[in-house]
Amino acid sequence: MYYEIEIISIVSLTLLGLIVGSFSNVCIYRIPRNESIVFPASHCPKCRSKIQPFDNIPLLSFILLKGRCRNCKSKISIRYPMVEFLTGLTYLIIYLVYGLSIQTLVYIILSSALIIIAFIDLNQQIIPDVISLPGIIIGFILSFFVPYISFVDSILGIVVGGGIILVIGMGGSAIYKKEAMGGGDIKLAAMIGAFLGWRYIIISLFLGFFLGALAGIILIMSKIKKREDVIPFGPFIVLGSFITLFWGEKIILWYLGF
Ligand SMILES: [Zn+2]
Secondary structure, eight states: OOHHHHHHHHHHHHHHHHHHHHHHHHHHHHGTTTOOOSSSSBBBBBTTOOOGGGOOOOTTHHHTTTOOTTTTOBBBBBBHHHHHHHHHHHHHHHHHHHHHHHHHHHHHHHHHHHHHHEEEEEEOOOOOOOHHHHHHHHHHHHTOOOOOOOHHHHHHHHHHHHHHHHHHHHHHHHHHHSSSSSSSHHHHHHHHHHHHHHHHHHHHHHHHHHHHHHHHHHHHHTTSSSSSOOOSSHHHHHHHHHHHHHHHHHHHHHHHHH
16 A cells, blocks of 8 residues: 555656646746746747647657657757656655655745756846745745744745855955856845755755856866856756755765764
8 A cells, every 4th residue: 555655656746747847848938038938838939830739748749759840840959858857857856855745845846946947047047036036935934834944944044045145256256357146146045045944055055066166167178168158057056956955964964974
């Protein structure tokens, strides 16, 4: 009986992740363009033909259509199946870590928002306020109703998260004489802090800086990017927070030397 519930939960949450990922693709494309995320229905960005439901199945349709529009045969970005896959995988790991709990519910919503932010930042180098600002407020309000984070911890998370990026950004601007980190990064860190509290946001940002620096070095050494190119930091903050969400307790125990 227990196993059956477990298997049903794993399959349904992963499927839910794939479907939400499919919707996230719509948000990633439309939010920076200030378009409605509801109307009109999905269409090919090239030939504008409407995408039929059977061509809109997460992952599967991309494979069956060999990554091309059924109508005009133009290439569909690899980003579409990638976002679907990542969202499905994220839902699965969150379930495996937190089980059937209120935490799983909150974290799958948070992670979906973060995946959308990360890809918009990758594409357009902006972090939309329409997600991060309500995110800060929702994270804070939730802290009054959930058992795993107190509202004090949530406020500290907002202040510490936003504050760390603000201070480092000001330091970077003073050294490089140009904006090192944008206001979008500050609001993003504050939002994650509101949901995860001060300890987890510190770990998230530490991991984000580490991975961002590592990626920067690799991209510059392999000549994909030049020194003066802008590398968006948002995706690394998101990546850091995902690692923390999945393995935060283990990281803290390891750090404390247990
Ligand atoms: Zn087309």
